[in-house]
Amino acid sequence: MRNRIRELRVERGWSQADLAEKLEVSRQSVNAIETGKFDPSLPLAFKLSRLFGRKIDSMFQDGE
């Protein structure tokens, strides 16, 4: 699944470590999500949604 997490993070001037701290996960997890190696669960997707002030479907695309 493609996503815009990296783009949104960089827009805000946050490092991966900053985002990891806000989400209460590791930097490794943030990197895995950004590179598409790992798709977050709904609770984590909602957390990202609240953090970036965006709807979930505007941050994640299923590639179809």
Add this chain to the structure above:
Amino acid sequence: MAWNWKKLGAAKKSLIRRGAVVLVAYEVVFVAAMFWVDRTKPAGPMLFVLALLTTLPVLAFIATLARYLGEEVDEFHRQLVVRCLLWGTAAVMATVCFHGFLQLFGWRGSWPAAVELGVFLTAMLVAKLTYRVQNRVPADADAMLGSGGVR
């Protein structure tokens, strides 16, 4: 990736603490049971009871891992731990089947005691190191520029 206790999550710290206690308990129970068997030469049910006693810390170790999986809030890490456990389980199952096949067809040799435990821990460690290399993160400055992770 340097190992930093302060950066570890609460669940992982608890796992390490509980895991250390369980491993020490395993050593104590195993050595005590061996000492007892060596001194008293028990037979029959008593020997079975002692053998069962040494399995309790192993079960406690699995319970510790299960508790960690319930407490870990980092779902990506949780997934990696589950995969490592699967590799460990696969290695043990393969070892047991291999050994069983050899014995079934007349092999009379023996392997070191508790070899399955060593196989399980080794497979888990190899899987953990492999996943760590596969998922290593770029320097934060590079990630800041959006240059991407190592695939």
